Amino acid sequence: METQNNIDVRERPPLSNARLAILVLLGAETMLFSGLIGTFLVFRVGNVTWPPPSHIGIELPRVVTGINTALLLISGYTMFQAWRAIQKDSVKQLRNWLLITGILGLLFLGIQGSEWVQLIRKGLTLQSGVYGGIFYVLIGCHAVHVLSAVIWLFIVLGMAMAGRFSADRYTGVDTCTIYWIFVVALWPILYVLVYLS
């Protein structure tokens, strides 16, 4: 009954409720990251040497993370392909592209996790001043978002397997794609700011 609100009397709005809602949600996510990125910049600009003198010797893994960045960007492309596939009503392609995207997402998380383990071994921890602190909180916050995007994606994949989507019924794929693209698009900004600056 909830889904039929006003369908009886209103013409179709340009953006569906679900799509609009997810875009609105991304507004909030953007502000959450703005707060954390702002914090990063305050520390980055406020310190004459970055990393601060006490951490010289601990290098962030730029190259590996660069490769990882590429993986994530590719996953954005494959997600887009999944979205295109269901528009062409190809559930099989949808499943394949979703699966590839999910694996890329997991790979990204896995590589990042192993990098973290090494960094911690080398001595860069949450408690290593604001350099370590904001690194783990900012990058970790993004990782949590990737993780939730992956979980969401696998739910969508499950729904796809159950045949819940078609060319004119794919809200689940649609919203998940928008979210995924957001999480992917955010990453290069963080990579440049945190790893390269």
Place this chain on the structure above:
Amino acid sequence: MHDNEHTSHHEESFLRKYVFSLDHKTIGKQFLIYGLIMFFLGGGLALLFRWKLAYPEKPLPIIGVSQQYLDEGEVVTGADRMWERIYESDEEEWLELYMPAGVMTDAFYNMLFTMHATVMVFFVIVPILVGAFGNFLIPLMIGTRDMAFPILNMLSFWFAVLAAIIMMAGFFVPGGHAAAGWTGYTPLSADAQWTGVEWGQILWGLSLFVQGLSSLVGSINYITTVINMRAPGMTFFRLPLVIWSLFIVAVLLLLAFPVLSSAIVLLVFDRLAGTTFFTATAEGGGDPLLWQHLFWFFGHPEVYILILPGMGIASELIPVFSRKPIFGYRSMVYAMIAIAFLGWIVWGHHMFQSGMRPGLGSIFMTTTMLIAVPSAIKTFNWLGTMFRGSIRFTAPMLHGIAFVSMFVIGGLSGIYMANTPVDVYIHDTYFIVAHIHYVVFGGSLFAVFGGIIFWFPKMYGRYMNDVLSKIHFWLTFIAFNCTFFPMHILGVGGHRRRISNPLAEAVEVVTQEQTFADMNIFITMSAFTLGFAQLILVFNFFWSMYKGKTAEQNPWHVNTLEWEAPTPVPHGNFGQIPTVYRGPYEYSVPGEEADWTPQAQPEHAPATGGD
């Protein structure tokens, strides 16, 4: 058409209907009751510490020991007996810790003012204005059957309940509740060593984080619903102003709250994981001022979140009871948008004293002053609406007028404080406290009261008792001004805020003057009157729910769509979705028979009222 499905009575279990309801009206009422309960809690905390400010060393009445007991150790009252018992037992009792013999400790005083403001801002004003009125009014006034996402809507309420539980739990953890003010300034809040508060501050943060989630799902719902689900003919510029205000507030909440959430995340890491984001240390440490920037970047939009729906409600009440169109509808909308926009670039006016480059200070001073322009536009529009109207001094209208006049006083004191050189002197004094309360109590709360009385007939099908409403209004209005106006004088005189014992020697000499002590006593008396006056409201509210005079469908002769719905409003709201033909404020249109022309009335048809 699916109309019959919506209005038909299908069986709903008690849980579905009253507890885990998906109906926007029920959720709105839940938020209202929630807000009122928290209102009494927050108010009670305030009365407790008002006692301390008037009589710093004297035991509280009722729960404190008697004078005889203090002087001669003679047990005369029940409270004396209770304290005897507490002293004899070996266990550390809660009361003994915070109010030995009924005299509040300084530490407890700090918790009380912190929690008073936190509760009032996050658990009373926002849940009532946005949660209750937003939920109840948006679908009804834009002409739709429910919110876009009823399940999210329900979640929004239950997140709010969870947040309240977490917040209240803070009183009972070791170390006591958060005591660093509602603004939670670091480094005070960042490290337990300054306040002795351990888990209280963390629970404070977690609770606000959860409340943020509640706001988030709420705003997603409101924004989607207003954009996508308006009735046919309901263009944006035919929306009632209260819907405009709630829409703008939803956007503000959506964008502002996550910034506070990010700050809270950092704070909780500081507390639990040993980071030093907000503590300056010798090696690679953080910046205490960072918190202030993050907090006020959220906090200033937040204060507009507190006032904009109040402005919206006043904009409904005033035309209805002046029987005139609102003056300058579009300028009202643009003024709200301007206020919402400017709200993002003024946060520094809370930090003039925290240290910033003088150039930056003047930028913040200028942008802050700019906000006075749209605020003044709105004020003159309200006055213009009343000017030569046939004003009906009903209880809701009295509240509407009180809103406008109190907001003017609060706005004017705001202009004082916006001047950096003036603020350097009055910052952190009772002048600020006076300002806050003129805008938030004098503004938002009067609008809330007016709105409750105004929409009560639609919510519960009955009127609230008029005599009681008016007694409540006048008592509140007078006691409010007696409570908060003298604070301007205290503040200019140098009386600092957040000082538990204004008579203590350590406090600046100036506050020891007898006049100030007398004024503090007067304020406390007025505050107690103000508190007790609210009991009338609550009695009236619950009594009228069952015993009030039955109301017709459109008792105040209002144009907007919510009054087209039958009373009590059924699940699904409208039999058939109305079509909108005109703006919301066409009162006393020349040539029309009746002095109101409902939005749903087709052109040139005879007026149809509700009754």
